[in-house]
Amino acid sequence: MNFIKFGEKYFDEVEISTYRKREIRAEIELNQISMSSISRKTKTVIRGISDKRLGIYVVDGDGEEKIKDGIEKAYKMAKMNRRDERWVSLPQKQSYGKRTEINEDLKEREPEFFVNILLDSAKRILREDANAVVAGGESGSEWVESMVMNSHAVEVSQENVAAYFYLYVVGRKGNQVTPGIFDMDVRRDANLDTDYIVSSLLSKLKKAYNVVPSKDGESTVILEPFALSELIEYTLLPSLKGDRKVKGTSYLQDKLGERVLNESINLLDDPWHPLGVERIIADDEGVASRRTEIFRKGKLEGFLWDNYWGGIEGVGSTGNGYRNLKTGGINIAPHNLVLEPGNQKVEDIISGIKEGYLVSLLQGAHSSNPDTGDFSVVANPAFKIENGEIVGSTVFMLSGNIMSLLNHVEELSSEQRKVYALGRGIFPYVKFYDVKIASVSK
Amino acid sequence: MLVSPKELRRREKVVKLSERKIRWIVRLYRDVSTKEAKKYSYSTQSSRNRKTQILSLDTFLVIFVGDLSSIIKWAESTLDAEYVEIRFEDIERFHTRLRDRTFHTFTSSHSHGYGIRVLAQGAWGFSTTTKDREVKDAILDAYKMAKVSSNSREEKIQLAEIDAIEDEVNSKMQIKPGEISVEDKIERMKNLEKLLKEDKNVVSSDIRYEDATGTKILVTSEGTEIRWDVNYIWQYVWLTGKNERGRAAVRDEIGSVDKGWEIFQEESEEIVAERAHKKLHSQLMGVYPKRGEYPIVAAPIIVGIIAHEALGHLAEADLTINSPFHALIGKQIAPEYVSMSDRIVEGGFGNDIYDDEGSKVRDVHIIEKGILKDIMLNREYAFKYCRKPNGHARAENYSVPPIIRMRNTVFERGDHSFEELLEGIKFGYYLVDFRGGQAELNSSFQVGVQEGYVIRNGEIAESIKDTSISGIAIEALKKISAVGKDFGLEMGRCGKGQTAYVSSGGPHLRFDCGIVVGGQR
Numbered sequence: 001m002n003f004i005k006f007g008e009k010y011f012d013e014v015e016i017s018t019y020r021k022r023e024i025r026a027e028i029e030l031n032q033i034s035m036s037s038i039s040r041k042t043k044t045v046i047r048g049i050s051d052k053r054l055g056i057y058v059v060d061g062d063g064e065e066k067i068k069d070g071i072e073k074a075y076k077m078a079k080m081n082r083r084d085e086r087w088v089s090l091p092q093k094q095s096y097g098k099r100t101e102i103n104e105d106l107k108e109r110e111p112e113f114f115v116n117i118l119l120d121s122a123k124r125i126l127r128e129d130a131n132a133v134v135a136g137g138e139s140g141s142e143w144v145e146s147m148v149m150n151s152h153a154v155e156v157s158q159e160n161v162a163a164y165f166y167l168y169v170v171g172r173k174g175n176q177v178t179p180g181i182f183d184m185d186v187r188r189d190a191n192l193d194t195d196y197i198v199s200s201l202l203s204k205l206k207k208a209y210n211v212v213p214s215k216d217g218e219s220t221v222i223l224e225p226f227a228l229s230e231l232i233e234y235t236l237l238p239s240l241k242g243d244r245k246v247k248g249t250s251y252l253q254d255k256l257g258e259r260v261l262n263e264s265i266n267l268l269d270d271p272w273h274p275l276g277v278e279r280i281i282a283d284d285e286g287v288a289s290r291r292t293e294i295f296r297k298g299k300l301e302g303f304l305w306d307n308y309w310g311g312i313e314g315v316g317s318t319g320n321g322y323r324n325l326k327t328g329g330i331n332i333a334p335h336n337l338v339l340e341p342g343n344q345k346v347e348d349i350i351s352g353i354k355e356g357y358l359v360s361l362l363q364g365a366h367s368s369n370p371d372t373g374d375f376s377v378v379a380n381p382a383f384k385i386e387n388g389e390i391v392g393s394t395v396f397m398l399s400g401n402i403m404s405l406l407n408h409v410e411e412l413s414s415e416q417r418k419v420y421a422l423g424r425g426i427f428p429y430v431k432f433y434d435v436k437i438a439s440v441s442k
Numbered sequence: 443m444l445v446s447p448k449e450l451r452r453r454e455k456v457v458k459l460s461e462r463k464i465r466w467i468v469r470l471y472r473d474v475s476t477k478e479a480k481k482y483s484y485s486t487q488s489s490r491n492r493k494t495q496i497l498s499l500d501t502f503l504v505i506f507v508g509d510l511s512s513i514i515k516w517a518e519s520t521l522d523a524e525y526v527e528i529r530f531e532d533i534e535r536f537h538t539r540l541r542d543r544t545f546h547t548f549t550s551s552h553s554h555g556y557g558i559r560v561l562a563q564g565a566w567g568f569s570t571t572t573k574d575r576e577v578k579d580a581i582l583d584a585y586k587m588a589k590v591s592s593n594s595r596e597e598k599i600q601l602a603e604i605d606a607i608e609d610e611v612n613s614k615m616q617i618k619p620g621e622i623s624v625e626d627k628i629e630r631m632k633n634l635e636k637l638l639k640e641d642k643n644v645v646s647s648d649i650r651y652e653d654a655t656g657t658k659i660l661v662t663s664e665g666t667e668i669r670w671d672v673n674y675i676w677q678y679v680w681l682t683g684k685n686e687r688g689r690a691a692v693r694d695e696i697g698s699v700d701k702g703w704e705i706f707q708e709e710s711e712e713i714v715a716e717r718a719h720k721k722l723h724s725q726l727m728g729v730y731p732k733r734g735e736y737p738i739v740a741a742p743i744i745v746g747i748i749a750h751e752a753l754g755h756l757a758e759a760d761l762t763i764n765s766p767f768h769a770l771i772g773k774q775i776a777p778e779y780v781s782m783s784d785r786i787v788e789g790g791f792g793n794d795i796y797d798d799e800g801s802k803v804r805d806v807h808i809i810e811k812g813i814l815k816d817i818m819l820n821r822e823y824a825f826k827y828c829r830k831p832n833g834h835a836r837a838e839n840y841s842v843p844p845i846i847r848m849r850n851t852v853f854e855r856g857d858h859s860f861e862e863l864l865e866g867i868k869f870g871y872y873l874v875d876f877r878g879g880q881a882e883l884n885s886s887f888q889v890g891v892q893e894g895y896v897i898r899n900g901e902i903a904e905s906i907k908d909t910s911i912s913g914i915a916i917e918a919l920k921k922i923s924a925v926g927k928d929f930g931l932e933m934g935r936c937g938k939g940q941t942a943y944v945s946s947g948g949p950h951l952r953f954d955c956g957i958v959v960g961g962q963r
Contacts, residue, residue, distance in 0.1 A: 026591070030763065033594045036587035037568035041555075041841060058551035060572040073550050080624045081548045111590045119594050135764045135883065170883055175769045179884045216734060247542060247646045249682045251689065308546075327537040327652075329547035364910055367878030367890020371682045371691035374908035376960035378880075378888040395886050397912050397960035399733060438733035440886060440912050440958050 003067050004151050010075040011048035011055075013090045015150040017284065018062045019043045019325065025140035026114040028167070031122050031133060036111045045328040046074040049090070053081040056328040088311030093153040094288045097272075100279040102161045103189045107143050109163070114139040117165055117194055124198050125169060132205055135180060137167035139192070146284070154286035162277045164420065165192045169201050171209055178208035179381035179393060182226070182361060186277050186420040204360065204381065210392035212384050214439040220356030220410070221379075221398065221435040222349060225417035225427035230365040231375060232337070233424075235402035238370035240294055241332040242305035246312055249371050251403070252300055261298035262409040266340035268293050269304060269320065275418050275426050276336040284323035285330060292318045292334075306332045337425030342412030346429045349411050351388035357437070358383045358390065359398070373402040378440065395440040408432045510577075510661040517560075517581045518663050523588070525561040525601060526581065526663040529798060531840040533656030533672055536624065540631045540649045547650075557840040560584040564598020565591035570841045602824035602831050604801050606665030611795050613671045615702030619653030620673075622703050627651065630706065634679075637715035643683040643726060644719075650678040658840075666800035674699045674943065676933075679714065683722045690725030690907065692892050693877055694718045697791045697933040697943055721875055721893045728907030731894070731961035737870035738911070738953045739863045739897060742930025744873045744889065745853050746946030749782055750936065751879040752887035752915035754851040754946070757784070757808045757816075758834070758938075759823035761846075765883045766916050767814060775814045776919040781854040782809040782948075784818055784834070791933040791945040792849030796833065799844055803833030809919075820846050838940035848936060853948030856925025863924050863952045870897040871959055873911065885915040910960045918956035926950030 007014030023039045044067055046057045055078025057070040122134045140163070147157040166184030170177055181204045183197045223231065244250035252260065269292045271280050280289050285307045293301040305313065306321035308330065322333040350358065359379040368375035376399040383390045413429035510528050517526045532554045539547035555572040558580045567588030571580040592598075619627075631649050638647045658670040676697040683690050694717055698705045740748065756767040785805035786793050794803050799821050806816045819827065820835035823846065835844035864872070875893035890910045896903040931947035 029760065032597060033565065033591045034599075035566040035568055035843065036591045037843070038583050038587055039568075039570045039841060040572075041570065042572055054545065054548050056547065056549035058549060060552065060554050077548050077550050077624075080628070081545050082543075082628075084544050086544070111587060115590055115594060133764055170764050172764070175766060177764065177766050177884050179882055179886065180764075243541075247682075249646045249689075249691075324547075326551070327539070327547045328549045328551065329537075329539060363880040363882055363886065363912070364878060364888030364890055366880070367876070367888070367910055369691055369877075369908050372689050372908060374962070376890065376908065376910035376962075378882075378886060378910075378912045378960075380882050380884070380886045395884075395912075395914070397733065397888075397910070397958055399909070399960040399962050401962070436733065436962060438958050438960055440914065 001064055003071070004149060006068060007046070007048060007071045008151055010071060011050045011078065013151050014046065014048040014071070015090050015148065015285070016067065017045045017146065017148045017323065020062070020145045022143045023140060024109070024111050024114065025138055026111055026118055028118040028122060028134055028137045030135070031126060033115055033118060036115060038111070043325055044070060045323060045325070046070045047328060048074045048078055049087060050075065050078045052083045052085065052087045053078045054084060055079070055081060058325070058328040086312050090150045090152055091154050091285050091287045091307050091317065094156070094282065094286060096156055096281040096288050099158055099281055102159050106141055106163055106190045107161045109141055109190055113190065114141070117192060121167060121194050121198050125202060128202050129171065129205055131171045131173050133170050133172060135168050135170050139165040148282065148284065148286040150286060156282045156286050158281055160278050160280070161188070163187050163190050163192055165194065165197065166421070167197060167201060169205055171205050173209060178205060179395070181205050181208060181381060184421060186418055188277060207383055207390050208381060208393040212392035212394050214357065214384065214394040214396040214437060216439050217437065218434045219437050220353055220431065220433050221437070222356065222358045222429055222431045224358065224360050224429055225419050227359045227362045228430055229419040229425055229427050230362055231377070231402065234365045234368045234370060235373045235375050236406070237334070239373065240303055242303045242309040242313060243332055245303050246309055251371070251373055255300045257300065259297070259299045260403060261295055261406040263298045264342060264409050264412055265295050265298045265406055267295040268338050269334040269336060270338045271335040273336055273338050273426055275416065277418065277420060278335065280335060283319045283321040285317070285321040287317045287319040287321060289319045289335065292320070304332050304334060306330050334425065339425070339427045341414050341416050341428040343414055344411055346413040346415055349413060349429065349431050350385055350390070353385045354387060356385045357394070357396070358385055375400060375402065397438040397440060399436050399438070405432055405435065408434055510659065511667065513577055513581070514661055514663050516578065521560070521562065521585045523560050523562040523585060527559045528577065528661045529557040529837065529840050530659040531555060531656070533654050535652060535654045536619070536627065537652045538628065538631065538650070540635055542646055543635070545628070553839060555840045556580060557837065557843065558584040559843055560588045561599060561601065562588035563592035564600070565595050566599060567591060568843045599822055600825045601821040602829070604821065604831055607796060607800050608667045609796070611668065611670040613673045614700045615673050617703035618655055618673050619675055619703065620655035630711065634711040634714060637711050638679070638681060638718060641683070641719050641722070643685050643722065644681060645684045646682040648680040652676045660798065660800050662800060668796055668800055673702065675702065675705060676943070679718055681718045681722050683726055685726045687726060690722055692718060692721040692725060694721070695934055698789065699791060699943065700793055701789060724893045724895070724905035725907045728905040730963045731871060731906040731909050731959050732963045733959055733961035735955050735958050737867045737897070737955065738957045739867070739870065739872045740951045740953070741872070741874040742928065742947045742949060743875050743932040744891070745948040745951045746851065746932050747876045747879045747889050748887070749851045749853050749948060750848060750944065750946040751881045751889060752885070752913070752918065753782060753808065754784060754848045755881040756885060756915060757818055758846045758848065759817050759819045759827060761883065762817050766885050767817070770814045770916070771817070773814055774812050775916060776809055776812040777922060778812040779856055779925055780809060780812050780919065780922050781807070782852065783807050783854060784848050784851045787850040787852060787931060787945065789931060790850035791943045794849070797835045797844065798837045799831070799835040801831035801833045801835065803849065806832050818846055818848065820844065836942050838942065842940050845938065845940065847938065847942045848944050850945045852931070852946065853925070853951060855927055855929055855949045857927050858924045860926060860928070860950055863926055863950050864897060864900045867897045867900055871895070871906065872897050872902055886912065887915050888912045911957050912960065913957045918953060921953045921956030922951055923954045924952040
């Protein structure tokens with residue numbers, strides 16, 4: 001059945017998107033496999049506009065009856081909505097890049113494969129450290145097929161598959177519990193780097209048993225990729241979204257073309273970066289994907305836009321429309337935020353620090369203020385550096401404003417890590433100077 | 443049977459559905475052809491007059507549960523499994539988002555599916571499906587997954603025993619969200635927006651509203667059959683303001699499972715707008731606090747989030763086992779005037795009668811007179827800890843398995859007045875409202891503060907902006923020096939991989955030290 005034609009009986013413009021997802025997952029808890037699961041989900045989202053009134057319907061499934069019923073229900077919603085005088089239109093017909101082939105071998109992997117990844121990794125950790133507990137972790141694969149079509153001849157389907165693996169490890173000696181140490185890998189094939197993850201966890205755990213105090217004041221701090229990504233997600237990224245620029249709630253709204261960050265900061269959204277996991281050709285509105293420069297040498301080069309806000313501003317979409325599958329609404333989000341690397345290896349950066357801290361993860365980045373960029377977070381796990389060596393773990397509060405912090409960059413590492421939780425993208429380790437800290441570990 | 447025949451007859455008089463409607467419902471629930479649906483509707487009709495078919499939705503659901511029970515029986519006879527559970531959900535939701543006079547989200551959604559959990563050879567397997575005709579296949583998938591897990595397990599999972607329950611959980615709401623027209627819902631949001639924007643400092647407002655009406659069913663191989671009439675209301679406001687001193691943003695959140703549309707009598711547009719403006723002004727006029735450790739008086743909303751983040755998470759058995767709490771059960775961890783619970787509270791957003799494993803929800807007195815007494819459990823961890831399950835296994839929806847979650851986490855009342863709590867503090871902070879928080883297994887916690895004030899010489903002074911507090915929970919607890927005699931509650935959401943509606947609260951508390959304030963000064 002031609003659903004678009006059916007939808008056009010009701011709407012001036014209509015969009016139908018279907019998402020089919022299959023997830024295989026193994027979970028580990030307290031050193032043992034706790035659950036294996038398979039999940040199949042299908043969702044259809046109908047978005048229609050009638051007389052500049054928006055109506056959306058979201059339903060589990062993609063059967064003909066459900067979609068037809070959904071179109072009628074979306075129309076009922078539209079009739080009750082206010083006219084939106086600023087509405088321009090749904091995206092027009094697009095030219096897309098070539099779809100990247102998915103790894104068929106990964107798509108067919110059985111759950112046993114992921115169970116073994118977890119078990120082998122846990123065994124190696126427990127063999128090396130008798131006090132370690134694999135508190136949690138998962139490994140699995142996620143296959144997603146999506147299709148977007150609208151009444152302006154947009155019709156695009158794409159398929160993606162990725163494997164992931166993460167562990168969360170603590171060390172217990174008597175009543176003392178180390179902070180949780182986390183690391184992960186995500187790939188477009190099944191070659192998950194378990195060796196790197198296991199050795200990274202063990203090396204951090206070894207240093208975490210020795211809890212040392214931190215000092216109030218201003219200090220040199222290295223943020224690891226996960227910590228940096230999470231902080232950027234909640235403090236900088238909101239101000240780069242076009243909707244906030246239009247509404248006047250972005251603190252960067254009048255800074256286009258100005259150098260506002262340290263010259264070493266080059267930030268872009270790159271869906272096709274070699275380390276990227278989802279190499280998409282279109283966003284959730286069917287707009288063709290592209291590389292978008294955000295900061296070049298600290299200068300603000302551009303904002304991220306979806307179809308609606310890009311239409312209002314007259315700049316068009318940058319292909320950054322992301323659908324909330326619960327509400328069917330579109331939000332602006334990057335696909336793969338890339339902070340370009342520097343020249344020095346992270347071990348060389350650490351060895352050059354007389355006194356400072358290395359921060360693996362942050363607590364409370366989500367409680368930052370996206371409208372000002374102010375943050376006040378807890379560094380945990382964090383490690384104290386003395387004379388170029390890590391001497392133990394510590395906990396402290398780190399406060400400031402993201403614009404100020406990104407002007408206090410001293411060094412970016414040559415290594416980059418993929419981040420696929422706590423933000424999404426590819427980030428190096430970054431050394432900052434004069435960061436305000438307050439000790440929690442006394 | 444979940445409902446007596448007499449009760450069914452009474453309801454049938456109330457809910458009369460046409461033959462067409464019956465076929466529609468049957469198709470919706472069973473995904474069968476119209477012809478089959480017609481046969482089904484005739485075979486289940488209870489009217490004497492064939493031309494006017496009468497069937498209540500309740501009757502239909504009773505038949506439907508019967509089907510699920512027979513599928514469970516099939517699973518028991520087919521599989522070598524210790525336990526099989528089907529969780530079915532059919533829920534209609536209404537979502538809107540009003541941002542500066544435009545409804546950017548205006549959505550009706552329908553979620554319909556099954557979450558299957560199988561315990562076989564001491565290990566869990568889980569699967570989901572949205573298709574009614576594939577429930578048996580999904581059970582076989584979950585069984586296969588359990589066997590994959592079991593091959594590697596040395597310690598087999600066992601479940602603490604519970605009574606098999608046959609029950610129907612009815613909503614306490616006086617006016618369910620489904621009884622209010624969409625027009626009335628959006629009218630209320632428009633009024634709220636108008637009031638929010640009356641303040642000249644407001645640059646932008648963003649109001650999200652969501653409600654749900656539907657059915658959730660749990661059927662297990664142990665004979666449990668529970669049907670919930672699911673209803674909730676949730677509203678979230680984000681307000682951005684600006685003045686000559688800079689920008690500020692605050693949130694306000696309300697939610698309810700027990701109170702229906704009547705909640706907006708006590709949480710009227712005027713009250714919400716006034717509260718949001720107060721928080722915004724405190725931020726706009728605020729100064730950055732001095733970072734460091736100072737005496738703190740925490741208001742009920744901050745006390746609640748400390749209860750939730752700093753202590754509640756450590757008392758979730760799956761986290762307790764790896765946290766300092768594990769070794770402290772039965773020991774004095776706070777002064778004897780400190781008690782804290784996760785319990786049913788009037789108006790609590792986490793209230794329920796049973797959890798998603800069918801265990802009865804019981805009050806958990808986590809800290810009683812300073813002693814760490816009890817923790818929150820599901821059936822698996824109740825067996826590990828040799829305790830009775832207390833109803834804390836919750837799943838966000840059918841597509842995820844239940845995990846251990848809080849409900850309403852509160853400090854209990856003491857006997858100090860607010861003035862007594864401030865007495866003698868030369869310099870400290872009075873913290874009123876939060877914006878997010880997070881806990882860690884080493885008992886380090888963080889809470890973002892969106893409304894707070896300086897305490898100077900025992901008096902509330904200027905407001906502070908954009909800060910957070912942190913501490914090591916097991917250390918900070920010992921530093922509570924006084925407990926207020928008032929009580930307040932805040933509704934919110936907790937993310938632990940899945941989202942759960944929760945509330946948290948308590949009386950005012952005073953910490954002489956143990957809490958570090960993060961600040962830009």
